Amino acid sequence: MFQPNNQISDHTKSLSIQDSTALMQVDEKETSLVMKDGMQNGGFAQAESIIYYTKKLQDDLQMMGMKIKQHEDNIKLLKSQRNKLDDSILDLQVILGKYHTSTASKIENEDHSHCKSEEETTKKILQREKSAAGILWQLKTRHGTQAAHLTLTKDVLGIVAMLGKVEDDNLSRLLSEYLGIDTMLSIVCKTYEGVKALETYDNEGCIKKSSGLHGLGASIGRTLEGRFQVICLDNLRPYAGEFVPDDPQRRLDLLKPRLPNGECPPGFLGYAVNMIHVDSTSLFCVTASGHGLRETLFYNLFFRLQIYKTRADMVPALPCISDGAISLDGGMIRSTGVFSLGNREDVDVRFPKLSVTSSLPETYLDSERQINELKWKKEKMQEDMKREQALLDNAKFNFDRKKQDFLKFLADSSSYATQHQFQAAAQSRVTSR
Numbered sequence: 532m533f534q535p536n537n538q539i540s541d542h543t544k545s546l547s548i549q550d551s552t553a554l555m556q557v558d559e560k561e562t563s564l565v566m567k568d569g570m571q572n573g574g575f576a577q578a579e580s581i582i583y584y585t586k587k588l589q590d591d592l593q594m595m596g597m598k599i600k601q602h603e604d605n606i607k608l609l610k611s612q613r614n615k616l617d618d619s620i621l622d623l624q625v626i627l628g629k630y631h632t633s634t635a636s637k638i639e640n641e642d643h644s645h646c647k648s649e650e651e652t653t654k655k656i657l658q659r660e661k662s663a664a665g666i667l668w669q670l671k672t673r674h675g676t677q678a679a680h681l682t683l684t685k686d687v688l689g690i691v692a693m694l695g696k697v698e699d700d701n702l703s704r705l706l707s708e709y710l711g712i713d714t715m716l717s718i719v720c721k722t723y724e725g726v727k728a729l730e731t732y733d734n735e736g737c738i739k740k741s742s743g744l745h746g747l748g749a750s751i752g753r754t755l756e757g758r759f760q761v762i763c764l765d766n767l768r769p770y771a772g773e774f775v776p777d778d779p780q781r782r783l784d785l786l787k788p789r790l791p792n793g794e795c796p797p798g799f800l801g802y803a804v805n806m807i808h809v810d811s812t813s814l815f816c817v818t819a820s821g822h823g824l825r826e827t828l829f830y831n832l833f834f835r836l837q838i839y840k841t842r843a844d845m846v847p848a849l850p851c852i853s854d855g856a857i858s859l860d861g862g863m864i865r866s867t868g869v870f871s872l873g874n875r876e877d878v879d880v881r882f883p884k885l886s887v888t889s890s891l892p893e894t895y896l897d898s899e900r901q902i903n904e905l906k907w908k909k910e911k912m913q914e915d916m917k918r919e920q921a922l923l924d925n926a927k928f929n930f931d932r933k934k935q936d937f938l939k940f941l942a943d944s945s946s947y948a949t950q951h952q953f954q955a956a957a958q959s960r961v962t963s964r
Contacts, residue, residue, distance in 0.1 A: 581944045588937040595930040602923035609916045616909045623902045648700075648884035652692055655880045656716070663729075663759035664690045664716040666748045683747060686725025688817065691717045691762070691832070694824060695807040696885040702838075705857050706803060707881040710832060715880045717760040719828060721818060726763050762828065764818050770826035779900075780805075781814050781825060788837060788851035796851065798844025803836040803857070804829050808885045815900055816907030 657672070659665040668690065670681075688694065692715045697703045707715055720726050730743040738745060748755040773784040782805040787795045804825065813824040834854040839845045842862035845852070849864075856864045863871040 584940060585944070588933070588940060591933055592930065592937060595926060595933060598926045599923065599930060602919055602926055605919045606916060606923065609912055609919065613909060613912050613916070616905050616912065620902055620905050620909070623898045623905070649693075652881060652883050656690065656692065659716070659880075660753050661748070661756045662716060663718060663744050663755060663761075664692075666744055666751070666753055666755060667718060669751060669753070670747060683728050683743065686720050686722055686728065688719045688721060688764075688813070688824075691715050691719060691828070692880050692882060694719060694813065695809055695829060695882050697806060697808065697882045698885050700881075700884060701859060702806065703881040703884065704875070704878070705859070705861070705863075706807075706833075707878040708876050709803075709836070709855075709857055709863065710878075712878050712880060713760050714832065715878060717762050719762045719764065721763075722765045723763050726761050729761060762831075764822075764824075764827045765820075767827050767831045769818075769820075769822045770830040775805075779811075780808065781823060783826065783830065785835060788848065790847070790851060796839070796844065796848035798840040798858075799848065800838040800840060800859075803833040803838055806838060807833075807882070811900060812903055815903045819911075821907060 653668065653672070656664050656668045660669075667684065667687065670684065691710070692707070697706065718729065720729075728743065730745065731739045733739055740746065740749060744759075745755050770783055775782040775784050783802070785802050785805070788799060790796055807825070807829050809824050809829070815821070815823050817823050818827060836854055837848070837852060837856040839848065839856060839858040839862070841860050842858050845856050845858055845862050845864060848856065852864060853867060855866050855869075856862075861875050865871055
């Protein structure tokens with residue numbers, strides 16, 4: 532797989548620091564002082580000063596010219612690397628296309644219960660007509676891919692409930708209840724810029740009802756009521772550990788809980804964060820720093836929430852439960868010492884059921900992962916190119932300004948030299964008399 536030269540990005544940052552301070556410009560007062568010194572100290576001193584400042588300006592121009600060439604070379608290199616990335620992405624997409632062609636008939640005959648599950652989740656979200664999630668999903672269902680390019684939604688990844696899947700209905704019900712309806716309906720954005728686009732304020736700090744999601748709701752006859760939760764991935768602290776080796780789902784390599792005797796508690800099934808199935812498109816490079824949804828969103832939602840078979844299994848495991856636990860028969864521990872008792876809450880917005888076709892061949896998943904990683908690198912390269920272009924434009928502007936100063940200095944020097952020669956000739960005639 533193609534690996535771009537990371538030195539370009541670092542080099543660009545260093546150049547931005549150097550070029551952010553404009554290179555020294557010629558001071559008109561300083562130029563006039565050169566002329567004045569020449570008048571006072573005679574033609575020799577004046578000639579020396581002109582030679583010195585002429586060389587200085589020539590050196591500055593040469594240095595600026597070298598910087599311009601450096602930026603132009605960097606842009607040329609980045610464009611070449613971007614083209615290679617495009618070729619690699621295209622090759623991998625051809626491979627995936629062949630796979631889809633060969634398996635199309637098999638997929639048609641498959642049980643579509645998972646589709647019904649996803650449709651049910653979508654239906655429940657749309658039923659909440661005056662919620663932020665309902666309004667946002669209404670936009671998505673009406674305008675499809677076009678919605679992703681709107682300023683309001685281009686940074687939105689989706690709603691928590693639609694960003695993961697689980698293996699069975701019971702686990703979906705338990706995890707959804709643990710998170711609660713507000714979190715399940717949370718809107719997930721990549722950056723804080725995306726969060727700000729969803730809601731804007733006037734000078735008094737009041738919400739502008741004509742813009743953001745409020746304006747969108749009003750445009751379709753749905754007034755957005757109450758508060759809504761938005762999660763910004765860039766502001767989350769990602770999981771910093773290792774991943775399970777050779778795991779297509781990039782599950783987190785979390786240590787199993789241990790009882791005081793060193794044994795794993797009976798009935799322990801795993802961690803909730805690893806029981807969420809994340810679409811391959813979201814496993815890699817969702818954030819600018821290259822993190823996927825599992826180690827950002829779902830890790831911050833579940834942390835080290837443990838899953839057990841029964842309530843009875845959770846009791847002896849209490850000493851090693853730090854971030855809560857749930858059992859498949861309905862037991863729930865929110866955190867150390869905090870238990871949820873009583874009947875289950877029926878949270879109607881749940882994670883969809885995992886598709887049978889999600890168990891795709893490892894070669895397919897590997898190709899898809901590579902495509903996502905290459906696309907992320909291409910996005911970063913585009914940012915580097917924009918930064919280099921800005922630096923190039925600034926360098927050319929400074930060069931033109933320095934060139935004008937140089938030409939003015941030469942003109943002033945020539946004028947002064949002519950004047951000095953005229954005065955010297957006049958003085959010579961007076962002396963000869």
